[in-house]
Amino acid sequence: MAELTYRDAVARAIAQEMERDPDVVLLGEDVAKAGGVFKATVGLYEKFGPKRVRDTPISEQAFMGAAMGAAMTGLKPVVDLMFADFAAVCWDFFANEFPKSRYMTNGQVKVPLVIRLANGSARFGAQHCQSVENWCMMIPGLKVVVPSSPVDVVGLLAASIRDPDPVIFLEHKSLYAVKGEVPDGEIVDTLGTAKILRPGKDATILALALMVPRALAAAERLKAESGIDCEVIDVRSLLPLDTRTILESLSRTGHLFTVEENPRLCGWGAEVVSIVADEAFYDLDGPPVRITTPHIPLPPAELEDLLIPSVDRIVETVRRTLTA
Amino acid sequence: MSKKTAAIDIAEATRLEMYRSQYRLREAEQRAFDLFLQNLVKGTSHLSLGQEAIAAGFATAMQPGDLTFCTYRGHAHTLARGVSVEKVLGELMSRDNGLMRGKGGSMHLTSVEHGVMGSYAIIGAHLCIACGAAWRAQYQGKSDVTTCFFGDGTTNIGAFHEALNFAVIWKLPVVFVCENNLYMEYTPIKDVTAVAQPAADRASAYGLERILIDGNDADVVYQTAQKAYARARAGEGPSLIECLTYRHSGHSRADPAKYRPKGELEKWKESDPVKTYRARLLAQGIKASVLDEIERVVKAEVDAAEVACKASPLPPDEIMFTDVYADGGCAWRN
Known part of the structure; x- marks a missing residue:
């Protein structure tokens, strides 16, 4: 190792x-x-x-x-x-x-x-x-x-x-x-497989790349501050998409959040929410919520920080949705 | 421009093969046009009528294992590598007997087993892709050469210039062939190009020899190709060859080519590559009966192809959902 x-x-x-x-x-x-x-x-x-x-x-x-x-x-x-x-x-x-x-x-x-x-x-x-x-x-x-x-x-x-x-x-x-x-030695993973990084029972949070550590940090805070127990899934692969892992998680938690760094329109979460609406509507206990970068060009330096989904924004969005 | 003609130093069998090839391309494409008039070709098509000497000359100079990349105007180059007329016409007609079972159509004819690595419909891209195929040969120490055919209009897109620079700096065994038929699509190439000869006049920018030839003379094409292939196989890098020619038909099946000045087509038909080559062979002492027999065999192939294509059904619906991914299917989720 x-x-x-x-x-x-x-x-x-x-x-x-x-x-x-x-x-x-x-x-x-x-x-x-x-x-x-x-x-x-x-x-x-x-x-x-x-x-x-x-x-x-x-x-x-x-x-x-x-x-x-x-x-x-x-x-x-x-x-x-x-x-x-x-x-x-x-x-x-x-x-x-x-x-x-x-x-x-x-x-x-x-x-x-x-x-x-x-x-x-x-x-x-x-x-x-x-x-x-x-x-x-x-x-x-x-x-x-x-x-x-x-x-x-x-x-x-x-x-x-x-x-x-x-x-x-x-x-x-x-x-x-x-x-x-x-780990040492040869490592070969499998494409098209999402990974549950943190099990939880109250909500499913999907994330990619830089949004994954933020989703995990948000989940820890939600648990500590509000007792909300989030399952965090690293989607890892958009094509092929591991819908099985996502839908199975949702069937247990009843709430779905996507954390997307892409600008809002046609982000990957929109497709996931569409699949959920088609195939898992009755598993939902509330509206699926997409947390994305706004649909604007990204400004540089500190201004960028204000627009990319942050731990604070994830925490607030999940808490507001689940306690509404 | 090299005006060398009557290249009697080319073996008779090779000259006969070039006549057979040119005649076959002409007959096959004229038949494609007839089928279009019968409303049996529903998609688009771009004919090379009048440009056959280029396809025939290069293909005859190639060796087995050499690779061809061409544009959406690719029927002739595909046929010239030995693909059957039936497979090509079947593809144009979206039939199950087509080269790709109807999934690519006229603009994407591909037959890997014949070295035809694809017909590309986005201008410029395939010059870059041809570089990669040539790089693979260089990397693996193989002696095959890649030929990339394109039109005059291609010389004004960035990918043309990127590919030429790339091929030169990596010294790749690739031959770039510009078929200058005077029109990029509907607009004369001279109206939109900074230099008179769109490919040849750019060669010096990449340290390449300026090569401009009569693209309607299969002998000249063949001998130029041989030189370029020898250079590539010797590890001396790429060549850029501009072939002057003229398309007898419009840009695509939708184009009646009314933008041509009066008399231009008639003038170019005087140097129709198929007719002039036949006359040359006769002048060189080849018997008319030998040429007649070649024509009879070609016509029989084209006739049989038409019958077979008309009898072939459309492909089954399932075929449209195959080969998106390597597992054979189109699944994007579990």
Whole structure:
């Protein structure tokens, strides 16, 4: 067992898979000699060399396409896109190319690759701190994975690299420095599985990435201050979505809260609430409540802090709803 | 522009193959148009009528294992790699016998077993994807070469420039082929481009040789392709080739091409690649009966394909829900 940061966990997972499979390659801007803009790939260039760990120019379309062409013909590329917002300059690949090729070719073409994005709030402002998980979730053919802890980064990134479909792997840039225990040896998790991090009987709180530690802290305060016992579920994967774990929890608690960093409209929680309305309406003892970032561009620095769902906001919303 | 013609140094069997290929592309696409007029092609289609020498010349110069990437105007390139006319027409007609059982349609013809890695309908993307296929060959020490065909309009999108720079800096075994048919869609390419030759005049920006050829001369195309492939296989990196040509039909099936100046089509039909190549072979001493026999066999394939496609049912509904994911299905939740 070792204590690793979330960023070191990224490098550990990639190294684990590169050692196992010579077809795994890593490419992106500043990913090789510089070890990544977020220092999440430090040491991989030294360990695996310039053939397998390659710096690219600032040409997002070129290296997204290159990764796809390599994936279609036998390699397993891992791409570092840096800021998740940059997905918008190569969105063709996310929306039209990676996810549609298998379908359009009736299964002839396979695109086994992983696109790593540094997602979410970190006080850089409206073009460097968006939470784009909802952009990705709406596209059939993609898988969308969103880890919240170092151990999940290792296991889910390894599983994503082994997965035969295109996986969008959303790392949270405000979690890179967070430490956690990671067992020694090979770790491979399972995509499409949510995890109950804190059992509880009064309400189900769903969260992703940076919102997970906040939901857990809120749950502890709600218990201590108000005796409200919340179950906290780390959703971990939006595509595929582990609705079974969510609905099963709701059947026990009767109350649902989603904590979403994405702007409000069409956030992942909206889809979850829609599924609940369809399939678990009579399990609800009150309205499902979505706690989200407002539907505005994110301002930078301290102003950002006022808009992203906070522990206080989660606590107040849950308490107000359950004691109304 | 290289005006070399009558390349008698190309083996007779190769020349006959290029004639067969061009004639086959012409017949297959004319049949596709006929089927459209019969209201049997309900989706879109983009024909390469008049541009056959490029597809035939490159495909003939390729080796087994070489890869083709093309655009939504991809019938000719797909057929030229040996895919059957029936599979292509079936796909256009959304039939169960189609190349992708109707799930891709005219704009996405793909046959991995023939090295046709896809037809791409978003301008520019596939130049980048072709780089990746070439990178894989380089990475694995394989000798296959990737060819990426695109239209003149593609030269004004960012992905074109990103891909060229990328292919050069990584020295990738990829050949970029611009089919300059003078119109990006409805607008003349010269009206919207900073240079006269949209691909060739950009080559120097990437340290590449300026290559501009007669795209209606299969011999010239073939010999240019051979040189580019030899360079790629020798590890000397990519090539960018601009082929001058002209499409005899509109941009898509919906386009009657009324924007053309009077007489332009007629002028270009004088250098119709299929007719001029036939005349050249005859002048080189090939017997008319040999060419007639080639034409008879091709026509028989196209006729049989039409019959088979008309007899084929639409695919079963279930097929629309397959192969979204690698497990074969479309499930996004448990």
